[in-house]
Amino acid sequence: MHKVLRIFGAAMISFVMAGGVVAHADELAGYKAIPLINGPNKVRLQDHDVTVVLASRENFNAHGFTLATFYLRDKGDDGKEAWSLVPVFEKQKGEENERYGVTISGGADCVLHDMRLLSGGKSQPALLIIANREFGQSYADDAPVHFDYYELTENEEGLPGHPAFYFRATRSTKARANYCDVDDAFDKELHLGP
Known part of the structure; x- marks a missing residue:
């Protein structure tokens, strides 16, 4: 039903949504x-x-x-180039929800929500990784961090309710340690820098 955008027919990378799985930086080799x-x-x-x-x-x-x-520039229904919004389709409690953007936020002490956009070159799908820290007692607490992974996907088969291109949820992982700032978790757990 979903076809991950790719060039030269590279092997498809698929992940199962699995809460509680620990994040590993080596999974991002080549990104x-x-x-x-x-x-x-x-x-x-x-x-x-x-x-x-x-x-x-x-x-x-x-x-x-x-x-x-x-936003992605592609050919519209009339064959002319057009800009399209690329939403994020996330899974929560077995349901798919559409978001039109990703919020990066926190407080004066720590960033609680952030993202990283990764290119896999021509052989792997582009990834969007969103990190969210549980609130805990305050903005300044160390608390569990979850990484949600999304692949840039093309809706070639015209799946109703989905646009031509979107970020599709593939899996979730949990950081090994608790952090105040999700940028520290990105750096220490996935080696994606602050």
Whole structure:
């Protein structure tokens, strides 16, 4: 039903959604993290032009946030090039939910939610990894961190309710240790830098 975008027919990587599985950096061999900055970021993912926009929402307190949205340039129904929103389809309690962006947020002490976008070159699907820290007693606590993995997927068969391109949930893992800041978890657990 789902076809992962790929070039040259590389072998498909599939993961089963499994809560509680421990994260391992060696699973990301061959992937490269794409640095993103505030504003539009033009990247090339699996032979497609993708723009990632990071925009801040100031609260005038310690809890402002950034929203990351994804857009892909492809041919529309009329055969002309068009920009399409690339949503994130996550699985929760057996149901699929669609999100139109990823929130990066926290407090003055620690970042509780962040993401990494990874390119697998031409042989592996692009990955989006979202890290979420449980709140705990406060923003400044060390608490469990969960990594949710998504593959850039093409809806070639026209699955109803899904766009032409989207990030599809593939699995979840848990960091080995507790962290205050998810960027520390990305660095120490997956070697994806702060």
